[in-house]
Amino acid sequence: MSERALLDQLVDALRCLPGVGPKSAQRIAFHLLERDRAGGERLARVMAEAMTRIGRCERCRTLTERARCAICADPSRDTGLLCVVEQPSEVVAIEQATDFGGRYFVLGGRLSPLDGIGPAELGLDRLEALLAEGGVRELVLAISPTVEGGATAQYVAELAAAQGVAVTRIAQGVPLGGDLDALDSGTLALALAGRRAF
Amino acid sequence: MGASACHGFVLHRHDYRDTSLLVELFCVGRGRLPAVARGARRARAGGRAALLQPFQPLWLELGGRGEVRTLTRVEAVGRPYALAGRALLCGFYVNELLLRLLGREDPHDALLDDYQVALAALAAGGDLEPVLRRFELRLLDALGYGLALAVETATGRPVRATADYVFEPEQGLRAATATDDPRACCRGVTLLALAADAKPVDAEQRREARVLLRAMLAPHLGDRPLRTRALFQQWYGRRG
Numbered sequence: 001m002s003e004r005a006l007l008d009q010l011v012d013a014l015r016c017l018p019g020v021g022p023k024s025a026q027r028i029a030f031h032l033l034e035r036d037r038a039g040g041e042r043l044a045r046v047m048a049e050a051m052t053r054i055g056r057c058e059r060c061r062t063l064t065e066r067a068r069c070a071i072c073a074d075p076s077r078d079t080g081l082l083c084v085v086e087q088p089s090e091v092v093a094i095e096q097a098t099d100f101g102g103r104y105f106v107l108g109g110r111l112s113p114l115d116g117i118g119p120a121e122l123g124l125d126r127l128e129a130l131l132a133e134g135g136v137r138e139l140v141l142a143i144s145p146t147v148e149g150g151a152t153a154q155y156v157a158e159l160a161a162a163q164g165v166a167v168t169r170i171a172q173g174v175p176l177g178g179d180l181d182a183l184d185s186g187t188l189a190l191a192l193a194g195r196r197a198f
Numbered sequence: 199m200g201a202s203a204c205h206g207f208v209l210h211r212h213d214y215r216d217t218s219l220l221v222e223l224f225c226v227g228r229g230r231l232p233a234v235a236r237g238a239r240r241a242r243a244g245g246r247a248a249l250l251q252p253f254q255p256l257w258l259e260l261g262g263r264g265e266v267r268t269l270t271r272v273e274a275v276g277r278p279y280a281l282a283g284r285a286l287l288c289g290f291y292v293n294e295l296l297l298r299l300l301g302r303e304d305p306h307d308a309l310l311d312d313y314q315v316a317l318a319a320l321a322a323g324g325d326l327e328p329v330l331r332r333f334e335l336r337l338l339d340a341l342g343y344g345l346a347l348a349v350e351t352a353t354g355r356p357v358r359a360t361a362d363y364v365f366e367p368e369q370g371l372r373a374a375t376a377t378d379d380p381r382a383c384c385r386g387v388t389l390l391a392l393a394a395d396a397k398p399v400d401a402e403q404r405r406e407a408r409v410l411l412r413a414m415l416a417p418h419l420g421d422r423p424l425r426t427r428a429l430f431q432q433w434y435g436r437r438g
Binding site: 183 | 210212245247249251253254274277278282283286287290291293294297361394399425426428429432433
């Protein structure tokens, strides 16, 4: 009876994973128990350690188990270039896809006035202090192009401007391999307005 | 009930599950209602997430039954109202008022027109405060909480431009007395200007109109403070 309860607990716990419903949770639980005990044990070990040890970088607020993340601690990174993103996953995406050589600042979300998410919740006082230390010459806004993202970008831009830091924003336009006529009109308008010399 | 189409706006949206959006809509003939846009955040959703944003006039097709409808199609009707800076915060404020004060599925088509007029005025730039005051008055009227601003409520006596007045919840406007807090008083000239939809002439009139409307809205908003007002104060020091 108690073994049955433990299995239920496992299935139930697995459902906290995104996209995993009752059926998938059951499948994963049986797979680990019947076919891959070693994998399951490793997962449990690493998961437990990650959950207790991973915190936020004191400088850029991305996820790390150290006081400062690897990027902030890397002396070869350009300290004059600061890219502001919403989520730690976006730091990874930019690192993998580009040769951006500066540092990051992770907001952890965007200003959402109607949900009560304001400047304090996004650590913008920390960003302000970081800019006040000096050394940053360009702040790159890599914030999602939604109405709320626009409000966030504007707030950050005002902070930076107050410290005399130049502000840029990543380009918006047609995705690679996309068809113009399938594009939403807002993106198309921005793409045309933001055209540049060829 | 089958699918039905209407014009409307998104007042607010939340991520829902992995790829969907939960939107709160304000529609012609329907009023405020929630709907789910399944898969709208997928890369191949054809820009639905880009369309389903506040301040974008939309054509919406809603299916399903029950409290939360399913959004089956959405198209843009013109461009979004381009709000930035203070105007954007004002837009969020107007949306928060609607979310807090409109009941669900209670049609308010005249108010929806006023909403579009307000968004257009905010997007046009210039003086934002009178736009908010006018919309607040229209909103109170639409909800049945409106007040004739050119007369004393209890006596029906016409408001005199040179006298001072006080708004009391559930009682309306009355002439101010010596014991009233002068900061809560409103001059007759301000009331008459609001009643005539005229622009405020000076900073004191703006302050009085703001205090008056805040007092008129407060009983209907309840104890929870308006979040956009708090953000406005954080961002710009004070005022709302």
